[in-house]
Amino acid sequence: MGQVRAKKSLGQHFLKDLNIARKIVDSLNGEQINKVLEIGPGMGVLTQYLLPNKSFETHVVEIDKESVAYLKENYPQLDGRIISEDFLKYDLSKLFDEPFSIIGNFPYNISSQIFFRVLDYRDHIPEVVCMIQKEVAERMSAKPSCKAYGILSVLMQAFYNIDYLFTVGPEVFNPPPKVNSGVIRMSRNTTTHLECSEPLFIRIVKTGFNQRRKTLRNSLKSILGDKKLEDSIMGQRPEQLTVNEFVELTNKIEALLAE
DSSP states (O other): OOOOOOOGGGTOOEEOOHHHHHHHHHTOOOTTOOEEEEEOOTTTTTHHHHTTOTTSEEEEEOOOHHHHHHHHHHOGGGTTOEEOSOTTTSOGGGTOSSOOEEEEEOOGGGHHHHHHHHHHTTTTOOEEEEEEEHHHHHHHHOOTTSTTOSHHHHHHHTTEEEEEEEEEOGGGEESOOSSOEEEEEEEEOSOSSOSSOHHHHHHHHHHHHHTTTSOHHHHTHHHHTTOOOOOGGGGSOGGGOOHHHHHHHHHHHHHHHHO
């Protein structure tokens, strides 16, 4: 079987630079991890460097039937470890009963959805190494008070420490994307749960950043209704708040709404 044709509908851009592929795989710490799940392996550019590592067992999840056929033919050692499914719909708890790392060159059009899925299984996923659109990578790793800091930054950094590792230009892909890519490493932090109502926390973060130019006093009116939270934090904009300050704000708002 020849090369797999990149499908626009699946957001496929195949990495062809082997040095970068090796560098991405080498970015996995994989401490005390026996299983690694690669999302969207395509023609196995990362897979070929994962498989020789005997400290963990590599599994792959791939929605593209043509790629699955290619992997079966070219990587017989993956036998029984290719999941021909949509990662966003697959029940990951059926896969492993122990923690596992995730790696992949994520399709840009669904990278945010992948991250929210990782959050759902955060207690099973101690580490993620991935290549995504540079702008999203910067957003994920952004610190408070900078322009890139937003919804994804707060929600992911609540549970993961995120490091921006390196930038990758479009010329090393087939077909080349229109943007630069960035590689990040996410490592699970020590937060087991937020010290507040998680649904309300998410709602406050999303509502605040959806009108990020406004102060929280103005942007959170839809949540507060007629009630007013008399607190200096309400005079700030959402990008000025750390994760912990969002937790404190959530508790204050919850107490106010319960009055």
